[in-house]
Amino acid sequence: MRRLSLLIAALAVALPAAAGPLAYVPNEKSASVSVIDTATDRRLRDLPVGERPRGIAAGADRLYLTDGKTGSLLIVDPVGGAVKRVRVGDSPEGVSLSADGKLLAVAVEDDNSVVLLAAPEGRELARIKVHGRNPEHAVFSPDGRWLYVSAEEAEQVDVIDVAARRQVASVAVGKRPRGIAFLPDGSRAYVACELAGKVYAIDVAGRRVVAEIAAGEYPNGVAVHPDGKRVFVSNGRGASVMAIDTASHAVVATIPVGKRPWNMALTPDGARLYVANGRSNSVSVIDTGRLEALGEIEVGELPWGVAVR
Numbered sequence: 001m002r003r004l005s006l007l008i009a010a011l012a013v014a015l016p017a018a019a020g021p022l023a024y025v026p027n028e029k030s031a032s033v034s035v036i037d038t039a040t041d042r043r044l045r046d047l048p049v050g051e052r053p054r055g056i057a058a059g060a061d062r063l064y065l066t067d068g069k070t071g072s073l074l075i076v077d078p079v080g081g082a083v084k085r086v087r088v089g090d091s092p093e094g095v096s097l098s099a100d101g102k103l104l105a106v107a108v109e110d111d112n113s114v115v116l117l118a119a120p121e122g123r124e125l126a127r128i129k130v131h132g133r134n135p136e137h138a139v140f141s142p143d144g145r146w147l148y149v150s151a152e153e154a155e156q157v158d159v160i161d162v163a164a165r166r167q168v169a170s171v172a173v174g175k176r177p178r179g180i181a182f183l184p185d186g187s188r189a190y191v192a193c194e195l196a197g198k199v200y201a202i203d204v205a206g207r208r209v210v211a212e213i214a215a216g217e218y219p220n221g222v223a224v225h226p227d228g229k230r231v232f233v234s235n236g237r238g239a240s241v242m243a244i245d246t247a248s249h250a251v252v253a254t255i256p257v258g259k260r261p262w263n264m265a266l267t268p269d270g271a272r273l274y275v276a277n278g279r280s281n282s283v284s285v286i287d288t289g290r291l292e293a294l295g296e297i298e299v300g301e302l303p304w305g306v307a308v309r
Helices: 002-014
Strands: 022-027 032-037 042-048 053-058 063-067 072-076 083-087 092-097 103-108 113-118 123-129 133-140 146-153 156-161 166-172 177-182 188-193 198-203 208-214 219-224 230-235 240-245 251-256 261-266 272-277 282-287 292-298
Touching: 022 053, 022 272, 032 053, 042 292, 053 092, 053 103, 063 092, 072 092, 103 133, 103 146, 113 133, 123 166, 133 177, 146 177, 146 188, 156 177, 166 208, 177 230, 188 219, 188 230, 198 219, 219 261, 219 272, 230 261, 240 261, 251 292
Parallel strands: 092 133, 177 219
Antiparallel strands: 022 032, 032 042, 053 063, 063 072, 072 083, 092 103, 103 113, 113 123, 133 146, 146 156, 156 166, 177 188, 188 198, 198 208, 219 230, 230 240, 240 251, 261 272, 272 282, 282 292
């Protein structure tokens, strides 16, 4: 393990410094994280990580990934290659980092729970049961007050009060809610429901759905532009990404991408969207101004999502 860490560190030193933020892509089947320079869209390297990396969140100097095979949260130094494992339970999937970088939330499918941990060390603070079965995503609101939780066997989004460490509400949506993202001001959340073929806009204060937006086939990943004016939704079976205007809730563009687009992430300036294509083993790059795909970057096998930092 020490030799592997030294090798990764040596490779990092040998490669030229990235010109822009980095996109990190966990590859489930190849047990790696592909690293992409968003300024050049060049794949810099692959980091060997875990046995089945899935969910990912990026902190200031750490990557946080779930390992579906070992039931662990992986805390990774992306430069030196050191990996710390924290047991969270069987089949963990999505992981979210609070905006202040102090808390982590991991959705654990087999336990029907969300594990709350302190960042960066990964110390468990609470294990919170939710109503939905097989929870997939647990996403912090921008102010860190709420966690919105989606589950494969559910028709609602479960709401956790972070301070109280318990579920306090549910908001009815369509079948099989997947990806969740909040507007920057936290006033609204958008949830893609795969089997319903819709995106649901939720008023956070009122805990009610204010819009149902028809999507493509099997919508799943969701990302909100930093200016709050557009929401992007991937359609897994439709091989496309939709752009939705948040003022009118109208679909303003449908952009072809690779096979089984899944989770995705925007650059900090919102100029580009990186989409993990699970069955193309690639990441599509979308220009969010022109609303068109710029190309695809080859990554590892079965990419699950993207984090940009």
